[in-house]
Amino acid sequence: MEKPLDRCLDEVFNTPGVTGVLCADAQGLCLSSKGTAHPRAAGVITSLMKQAAQLEPTADNLPVLRLESESCNILIQGKSEITLAVYKTPE
């Protein structure tokens, strides 16, 4: 059942510079995770997305979040019920 999702995440995960991918549902439950993305982070990632969406409640699309740290950059985007986080090595 989850094969198409896994295939899609594999594709993202195999992109150069990507160290991890995580997909979570609206309840903050991890649907799938790869590499350095820990399933336990799913709740926090979904919560961040919801908080960020409140900054511009009238916008049609959800924002893209970019968290930068010394060791890793995390890009988060939500679409309807799904939130996707991509962990990348800093450029």
Added chain:
Amino acid sequence: MAEEMKKYLHEIMSQIDGIHAVLITDRDGVPVLKAATESAPELALRPGFLTTVGMATDQAGKLGMGKSQRIACIYGKYQVIHFNRFPLMVSMIASSTANTGMLLGLEAELSSLVQDLKAAVDVI
């Protein structure tokens, strides 16, 4: 000591929106530590409910998939998350719209507290 632990539970509860109560009980559903807001459903705080949870965990352990570690039940208005920390059980009651992933993530934060309580229960 118990007051400090309760305070710690309230602090943890303030981190997540929609959480109504955190209870640490023994296998029989007797509350060892309880922290609840006014919005917590009274039924979920009764020993009868908590005893049933202990039984549900025991039954879930018989499904042949190893020991049951967590149970998440989502109802119309509420969700109830249980962590099995033998001989103790942690139950969290939250609104059904609360972030389930965040609630499950509290397990790590509560582990040190549960460990301390476990040591006290073992002595008794």
